[in-house]
Amino acid sequence: MFHIQNLKYKDVLRIKELDIPEGGLTCIIGESGSGKTTLLKMLNHLISPDSGDIEVMGRSVFKWNPVQLRRKIAMLSQSPVMFQGTVRDNLLIGLHFAEKPAAPEDKLAEMLKWLNLHISLDADSESLSGGEKQRVALARVLLTDPAVLLLDEPSSALDEETARAILGKLKDYGDSQKKTIIMVTHSSDLVRNFSENTIKIERGQFAEEAEKDAQQ
Amino acid sequence: MHSNDLTLWQLASAYVFILILLFIVKVKGIHREKEILISSIRMTIQLIIVGYILAYVFANAHPLFTILILIFMLSFAIYNIYQRAKLPLSPALKKKIALSMAVGVTATLVYFVLVTLSVSPWYNPRYVIPIAGMIIGNTMTGVSLGVNTLLEGMQSKRSLVETALMLGAAPGEASRPIINQAFDSAMLPTINSMVGMGIVFLPGMMTGQIIGGASPLMAIRYQIAVMLGIVGGASLTVLLFVQIGYKAFFNDRYQLKQISTDKNKA
Numbered sequence: 001m002f003h004i005q006n007l008k009y010k011d012v013l014r015i016k017e018l019d020i021p022e023g024g025l026t027c028i029i030g031e032s033g034s035g036k037t038t039l040l041k042m043l044n045h046l047i048s049p050d051s052g053d054i055e056v057m058g059r060s061v062f063k064w065n066p067v068q069l070r071r072k073i074a075m076l077s078q079s080p081v082m083f084q085g086t087v088r089d090n091l092l093i094g095l096h097f098a099e100k101p102a103a104p105e106d107k108l109a110e111m112l113k114w115l116n117l118h119i120s121l122d123a124d125s126e127s128l129s130g131g132e133k134q135r136v137a138l139a140r141v142l143l144t145d146p147a148v149l150l151l152d153e154p155s156s157a158l159d160e161e162t163a164r165a166i167l168g169k170l171k172d173y174g175d176s177q178k179k180t181i182i183m184v185t186h187s188s189d190l191v192r193n194f195s196e197n198t199i200k201i202e203r204g205q206f207a208e209e210a211e212k213d214a215q216q
Numbered sequence: 217m218h219s220n221d222l223t224l225w226q227l228a229s230a231y232v233f234i235l236i237l238l239f240i241v242k243v244k245g246i247h248r249e250k251e252i253l254i255s256s257i258r259m260t261i262q263l264i265i266v267g268y269i270l271a272y273v274f275a276n277a278h279p280l281f282t283i284l285i286l287i288f289m290l291s292f293a294i295y296n297i298y299q300r301a302k303l304p305l306s307p308a309l310k311k312k313i314a315l316s317m318a319v320g321v322t323a324t325l326v327y328f329v330l331v332t333l334s335v336s337p338w339y340n341p342r343y344v345i346p347i348a349g350m351i352i353g354n355t356m357t358g359v360s361l362g363v364n365t366l367l368e369g370m371q372s373k374r375s376l377v378e379t380a381l382m383l384g385a386a387p388g389e390a391s392r393p394i395i396n397q398a399f400d401s402a403m404l405p406t407i408n409s410m411v412g413m414g415i416v417f418l419p420g421m422m423t424g425q426i427i428g429g430a431s432p433l434m435a436i437r438y439q440i441a442v443m444l445g446i447v448g449g450a451s452l453t454v455l456l457f458v459q460i461g462y463k464a465f466f467n468d469r470y471q472l473k474q475i476s477t478d479k480n481k482a
Contacts (some may be wrong), residue, residue, distance in 0.1 A: 044382055048469055066470040071384030081379040084393075097385035137379075144383060 001148065001180050002043060007052035012038050013204045015052075020199070025171050025181045027191045030201035036184040037078065039201065040150045043182065044075040071098045074146035078153045078184075080137035082125035087112070087136055090125050094140035103143055111139045114169065116162060130157035135166070142173075149174075151183040160189065167194050231256075273341045282339040286348050290321060293356040300360045303367040303475070309464035313363060313457060320453025321352055328445040350421065350442055351449040354406060358450040359457055362402030366458065369394035370465045371475050378472060387470050391462040398461075402454040406447055413443065
């Protein structure tokens with residue numbers, strides 16, 4: 001799905017070669033400030049590498065129309081951002097941004113239920129708790145139905161039990177719908193239980209490469 | 217001499233107001249004497265110079281003079297917008313401000329002078345220069361407010377714009393709320409000034425015409441026309457500006473550029 005080659009970005013990231021396979025759930029782990037979020041933003045093309053390239057579905061990231069690319073490879077940021085308005089407004093705005101038809105009420109309600117959210121579609125988005133906002137933001141991305149989901153610590157505001165339940169559902173959804181899910185996480189519990197492919201980033205480098213470099 | 221002409225002695229008597237002001241700030245210990253003095257002297261000298269320039273230009277009407285003065289006024293207005301920006305302006309944004317001012321003001325002025333006022337000859341400085349001054353001045357205020365709202369919005373709502381981009385929004389769609397807010401804040405003063413007109417205050421141009429001997433009924437005709445021209449000029453320019461201005465915050469890969477917050481480094 002993604003093939004990274006000789007990628008360099010400021011002093012933040014330096015990756016010689018890295019492949020992220022299509023399908024399944026890939027976890028990106030590493031200490032805070034190691035460059036995980038930067039890598040995710042690069043896959044979403046919110047940031048361009050200073051040098052090197054990322055091939056996305058066999059095509060250089062620079063050859064993609066950025067907007068079309070982001071509709072296929074949508075990202076959820078670490079701190080959930082709510083737009084002014086109700087939960088419904090927040091769910092529909094994602095579809096509006098992606099230029100997809102609005103989803104019917106029952107589909108929106110179903111999505112909330114699926115994410116263990118017991119809130120009204122009419123609730124003011126600002127009145128939600130951190131965990132609720134995080135799941136509304138997740139629902140917003142899921143509704144746009146991208147081929148790849150880039151999730152930056154999607155469960156940081158959730159308790160362990162809810163996090164595990166949501167991740168289990170996400171993984172099943174990914175498997176059944178043939179979606180690729182790439183997730184940055186700090187939770188070793190989630191990695192152990194759900195990750196099919198784990199990438200460790202260490203001070204801006206793919207850990208395996210960093211190790212090789214250290215040996216040489 | 218005309219009965220309503222102001223003699224130099226009469227004019228000098230008006231400086232009493234400045235003397236009183238100077239006396240008050242001195243007694244109250246508000247250290248603003250220097251500023252009051254300098255701004256009064258500047259105002260006097262600037263207006264004397266303008267008076268002589270206009271007298272010369274009116275007496276020797278020529279299209280080149282009129283156009284040069286218009287270019288000077290427009291450039292000064294653009295420079296003023298740059299100066300009033302609360303955050304640093306990128307070169308790309310400066311270009312867009314200048315472009316929208318030039319296009320918006322010129323289009324409005326051409327229509328207003330040729331169609332509404334049917335000025336003949338078209339470059340008649342007696343009409344074109346004061347009218348342009350009013351349109352440019354009000355447009356400058358509007359665009360200046362629009363620029364500041366856009367800058368502040370792009371900075372404070374950066375995460376909202378970025379979230380929209382992440383979901384596949386085009387830059388224009390991602391910035392829509394900020395663009396609308398910038399248009400709103402830019403147009404509000406002009407719209408409000410229409411509401412208060414004639415009740416809260418008599419506009420300067422109308423006052424001038426009435427003092428100069430024109431009938432109030434003719435003065436209001438001009439005032440209404442000028443007010444509409446101002447609304448037209450300001451809204452057209454601000455609309456142009458917000459439609460192209462937001463683009464200065466994105467690169468060609470539709471990524472948000474970093475915004476510098478240090479005005480000195482701009």
